[in-house]
Amino acid sequence: MSDRYAGFEDFVASRGAALMRTASLMTPDRASAEDALQETLIRVAMRWPKITRSGNPEPYVRRVLYSVVVDEWRKRRRLDVEVHEFDSQRADPDLAGNVSSALVLRDALNLLTPKQRAVLVLRYYEDLTEVQTSRVLRCSVSTVKSQTKHSLERLRVLAPDLVAAFVEAAQ
Amino acid sequence: MTPRLHTLLESAADGDLPTSAANAAIRGAQDRRRHRLALVVTVLVTAVLVIPLIWVTNGIGTKQSAPVSRVPATGLPSHIQGSRDLPELKDAPMQAASVAFISEGRVVVVNAATGESALIELNRRSAGSPDPGYLLSIYLSPNGTSAIVTYGGDYPPVLVDLVNDRLLALRGLAVKFSPLPTGPSHAQFAWAPDSTAFACACSTGSGKTSLKVFDLAALPDSTDWSMGDLRSQVTPVSVAWGLDGLAVRGTRSCLEAHCAPPWYFVPGYPEVDDAQTFVDLVDTSDQVALPQGSNGQGLHLASDSPPDGSGSRCWIGTNRSYQGSTMITPEATDRILVTQFENNWACEPASVGAARDGFIMIIDQQIVWVSLTGETQVVSTLPKSVYLASVASTLVGGSPG
Numbered sequence: 001m002s003d004r005y006a007g008f009e010d011f012v013a014s015r016g017a018a019l020m021r022t023a024s025l026m027t028p029d030r031a032s033a034e035d036a037l038q039e040t041l042i043r044v045a046m047r048w049p050k051i052t053r054s055g056n057p058e059p060y061v062r063r064v065l066y067s068v069v070v071d072e073w074r075k076r077r078r079l080d081v082e083v084h085e086f087d088s089q090r091a092d093p094d095l096a097g098n099v100s101s102a103l104v105l106r107d108a109l110n111l112l113t114p115k116q117r118a119v120l121v122l123r124y125y126e127d128l129t130e131v132q133t134s135r136v137l138r139c140s141v142s143t144v145k146s147q148t149k150h151s152l153e154r155l156r157v158l159a160p161d162l163v164a165a166f167v168e169a170a171q
Numbered sequence: 172m173t174p175r176l177h178t179l180l181e182s183a184a185d186g187d188l189p190t191s192a193a194n195a196a197i198r199g200a201q202d203r204r205r206h207r208l209a210l211v212v213t214v215l216v217t218a219v220l221v222i223p224l225i226w227v228t229n230g231i232g233t234k235q236s237a238p239v240s241r242v243p244a245t246g247l248p249s250h251i252q253g254s255r256d257l258p259e260l261k262d263a264p265m266q267a268a269s270v271a272f273i274s275e276g277r278v279v280v281v282n283a284a285t286g287e288s289a290l291i292e293l294n295r296r297s298a299g300s301p302d303p304g305y306l307l308s309i310y311l312s313p314n315g316t317s318a319i320v321t322y323g324g325d326y327p328p329v330l331v332d333l334v335n336d337r338l339l340a341l342r343g344l345a346v347k348f349s350p351l352p353t354g355p356s357h358a359q360f361a362w363a364p365d366s367t368a369f370a371c372a373c374s375t376g377s378g379k380t381s382l383k384v385f386d387l388a389a390l391p392d393s394t395d396w397s398m399g400d401l402r403s404q405v406t407p408v409s410v411a412w413g414l415d416g417l418a419v420r421g422t423r424s425c426l427e428a429h430c431a432p433p434w435y436f437v438p439g440y441p442e443v444d445d446a447q448t449f450v451d452l453v454d455t456s457d458q459v460a461l462p463q464g465s466n467g468q469g470l471h472l473a474s475d476s477p478p479d480g481s482g483s484r485c486w487i488g489t490n491r492s493y494q495g496s497t498m499i500t501p502e503a504t505d506r507i508l509v510t511q512f513e514n515n516w517a518c519e520p521a522s523v524g525a526a527r528d529g530f531i532m533i534i535d536q537q538i539v540w541v542s543l544t545g546e547t548q549v550v551s552t553l554p555k556s557v558y559l560a561s562v563a564s565t566l567v568g569g570s571p572g
Contacts, residue, residue, distance in 0.1 A: 005197050012193035021184035034189050041196030046203060102182040109183065125180040162179060 008048050012041060015058055019065060025121040026069045028110050036072060040065040066122070066136040073114035101162060108158040115139075116151035123148055246527070246550070246567030247283045247538060253554030254279050260289040261336050267315035268333055269567055270538070272553055272560035273306045278320060280333060283566070291331055293320060293338070308559060312366040313525075315563030317387065319360045319369060328358065328371075330390065339390060341371075361410035372410045382410075411525070524561055527568030533560040542569055 019040070023033040044051060044061050051057045109117050115137065122133045123144075130148075134141045152166045159166075189195075246269050254274040265287050268280035278291040293306075310319040319341075321328040330339040358373035371383045524531050530541040531550075538551045538560065550567065553560060 005200075008197065009193040012188075012196070016188040016192055017186040020188050021181070021186040024185035025180055025183065030185055033185065037192065038189070038196060038199070041192060042199035042203065045196045045200035048200075101179060105179050105183040121180065124176045125184070127177075164175070166176065 005045060005048055007052060008045055011057060011061075015061070016041075019061065022062070022121065022126060023065060023069065025109065025125055026066075026118050027072075028114075032072070036065065036068050039068045043068070062126070063136070066118075070118060070137055073118070104159045105155075105162060108155050108162075111158050112151050112154060116147050116154065119144055119147040120151045120155075245569070247562070248281070248286065248551060250552050251279075251281055251554065252288060253556075254290055257288050257290045260291050260333065262289070264334075264336050265289060266334060267566065268311060268318070268563060269315055270551070270560060270562045271309050271311045271318050272533075272557050273309060274554050274557050276306065278306070278309065278318070278331070280318070282315075293329060293331075306559065308360075309561045310360045310362060310369070311561040311563050312362045312369070313364060313564040313566075314366040315566050316366065317362075318561070321358060321360070328360070341385075359410045361412040363412050370410055370412055525564040526562065527565055529568050531562045531564075531567060533557075538562070538567075540568060 016037075020033065020037055023037045023040075024030060027033045027036055040061065043064050044057070048057075051060050054060075109120070112120070118137060119133060122128045122136060123130070128136065130141050130144045134144045137144065155166050156163050251270065251272075254277045257279060260280065265280065265282045265285065267282060267284075269283040271278060271280045273279070278293055279288060280291060281288045305322060307321045309321075312318065316332070316334050318331040318333065319328055320331060328341045330341055331337075332339070358371055360369055360371050362369045367388065368384055368386050371385070373381055373383070526540055529543060532539045532541065533553065536553045536555060536557055537549050538553060540548045540550050542548075
């Protein structure tokens with residue numbers, strides 16, 4: 001491999017899994033997460049010498065990842081409007097009781113709109129502020145606030161077993 | 172901070188990194204860099220190869236702009252003075268005028284050969300018309316000895332005899348006049364190439380469109396003119412009279428400003444004594460298409476008079492719809508000779524007509540001659556405020572034959 005990409009493989013090896021986790025939370029399925037991460041890594045590799053010149057590349061890489069995910073769902077929204085109807089069966093406490101909390105949360109996230117899911121992940125997983133989140137999503141702070149509120153309310157309905165966590169987050 | 176939700180999200184996240192993600196990304200990056208390079212090379216090669224090809228093609232084919240080469244044009248002084256301080260025509264009679272124009276509401280005639288200029292005070296001299304109103308158009312005869320002046324409103328056109336210094340009101344044309352004093356005239360005139368007669372195409376008050384021919388020698392004693400009705404009820408917009416005959420260009424309605432109406436071409440001058448023959452000669456099957464994109468209104472038609480007598484050409488002058496560029500094309504074909512002039516005049520010509528062996532356009536106070544090959548020459552500059560002019564087509568044009 002040429003010197004142009006020196007350190008890139010080490011970076012992916014050390015931080016790739018963390019980036020993959022974020023991608024998986026922001027996208028509806030593993031295939032989409034892999035695509036988003038792959039696109040992110042290609043864009044980063046193309047500018048790798050410049051990115052590493054300024055020191056730690058991870059903040060930049062994460063910004064690229066957010067941008068790739070947001071661009072993708074904005075593009076999909078234009079192509080086909082996906083309307084998620086509330087499925088009462090998914091809110092069945094028995095069903096929730098039969099699977100682990102992680103799977104319930106994953107299913108519930110998939111029933112949020114892409115924007116709601118992105119807000120939730122950026123705010124409570126990536127620990128971005130409301131202002132930072134609004135910049136990533138290219139929307140207003142008030143939109144971030146309202147989307148956060150709506151997504152938590154929806155999760156309470158979709159995953160009633162995890163209500164405590166959502167109430168705690170809302171506070 | 173919400174550690175519990177963060178923990179839940181962490182547990183829901185899938186952190187299994189695809190195998191060889193880094194290598195795949197590097198390969199992808201290298202591919203994209205190659206593709207970008209190929210795209211840049213393709214664009215550059217296209218620019219280097221295709222653009223000169225387009226230039227060459229345009230140079231061989233239809234001219235889309237006026238060339239920079241200049242050709243000699245004669246028949247007018249380089250600068251023409253305005254109407255102020257000019258003598259009246261009766262004080263300085265002239266044998267012929269090479270250009271006539273309207274400046275500050277008065278008609279000015281100029282004899283380029285002698286350098287004379289004179290005023291024709293139409294307002295005071297028009298018998299029975301104390302206030303003839305807005306001057307609409309002027310048609311100087313090819314030999315420069317007579318002119319026809321038309322007005323807005325319901326005032327009759329006037330024939331000006333420059334040699335004998337007399338006026339003749341052309342009454343009884345039964346023209347359907349514009350409701351607006353400054354509205355478009357429904358009568359269009361064209362002189363015969365030998366200046367012995369003139370034709371008037373007009374929408375009459377009875378709803379017909381007539382083509383009338385006046386023999387100059389018979390006026391004013393005879394008011395009996397040859398006439399016939401056009402088959403289609405068009406509003407005549409322009410008329411040309413060349414060695415091959417008369418052509419009338421009309422539009423079906425003034426409201427259809429940007430449609431492309433057909434030419435109604437008369438393939439031979441009819442016998443003036445037989446009005447019925449005249450009607451038969453106006454055959455709508457001889458329609459000639461207008462250049463694509465030409466404006467339906469403000470279109471001028473003229474026939475030139477080459478000195479060698481080889482036959483005149485029909486010229487069309489118009490502006491392109493909405494684009495503002497001027498379009499000149501000879502012989503009523505689709506061949507566009509000039510679309511944009513060197514000085515980038517982007518407006519409709521105020522007045523146009525045939526020259527000796529080309530086409531004259533009065534635009535932006537400039538008299539511009541267009542040769543048969545598309546070359547242009549600013550022949551003269553008119554005074555400010557001139558919006559109408561006409562040249563004697565046998566006296567003005569390229570090099571004298």
